[in-house]
Amino acid sequence: MLNIVIFGAPGSGKGTQSAYLREHFNLEHISTGDMLRSEIKKGSATGKLAHELISEGHLVPDDLIIRMLDERLDGIVGKEGVIFDGFPRTVVQARALEDMLARRGQSVTALVDLEVEEEELVQRIIERGKVSGRTDDNEQAVQERLKAYHTATEPVLDYFGRGGKVIRIEGTGAIEAIAKRIIEAIEAFVQK
Numbered sequence: 330m331l332n333i334v335i336f337g338a339p340g341s342g343k344g345t346q347s348a349y350l351r352e353h354f355n356l357e358h359i360s361t362g363d364m365l366r367s368e369i370k371k372g373s374a375t376g377k378l379a380h381e382l383i384s385e386g387h388l389v390p391d392d393l394i395i396r397m398l399d400e401r402l403d404g405i406v407g408k409e410g411v412i413f414d415g416f417p418r419t420v421v422q423a424r425a426l427e428d429m430l431a432r433r434g435q436s437v438t439a440l441v442d443l444e445v446e447e448e449e450l451v452q453r454i455i456e457r458g459k460v461s462g463r464t465d466d467n468e469q470a471v472q473e474r475l476k477a478y479h480t481a482t483e484p485v486l487d488y489f490g491r492g493g494k495v496i497r498i499e500g501t502g503a504i505e506a507i508a509k510r511i512i513e514a515i516e517a518f519v520q521k
């Protein structure tokens with residue numbers, strides 16, 4: 330199985346690139362952000378808990394996210410693996426992911442780190458905010474999201490880096506050119 334973590338700061342293009350990877354490798358695309366937004370829409374208990382945290386740019390508690398993901402992993406059929414988008418966002422989540430996959434006889438294949446300059450990230454999110462309808466795509470929330478990224482999420486890179494599983498990708502340029510870069514890098518990585 331090909332289990333890819335797509336990683337990067339908010340606005341780095343994780344969701345956009347996931348669509349290409351899903352098609353190319355026949356992967357299940359799991360976006361914890363999308364799952365949470367759908368819970369908010371439904372007005373579920375999880376959604377109620379997550380709503381304010383997300384709008385303010387804070388992370389949702391690890392145990393809630395881990396539980397949600399564990400359940401989601403059970404419903405996958407006919408795929409070659411999973412692309413994890415927006416998860417893990419903390420080292421606790423990274424360990425939990427490895428455990429969840431190990432229990433299913435699998436492991437994380439690689440983490441793809443999309444590298445984009447901070448100035449461009451902010452610009453992209455402000456632009457996206459004009460059409461996304463997301464309560465966290467604004468100047469104030471984006472600063473909080475970047476803070477959360479640097480303090481809680483970036484250590485995940487070292488965590489997988491120690492296992493030699495990090496693929497660094499220049500995340501700027503034409504969307505399709507970036508997709509090609511990622512696909513070629515993953516193919517080279519798995520052939521090693």
Ligand code: AMP
Pocket residue numbers: 339361362363365382383384386387388389390391394414415416417418419422465474
């Ligand atoms: P995203 O769509 O991945 O940018 O996620 C939007 C927001 O959902 C994040 O800013 C967090 O508030 C929350 N969120 C999504 N995934 C996670 C996660 N793995 N851990 C904690 N919070 C998350």
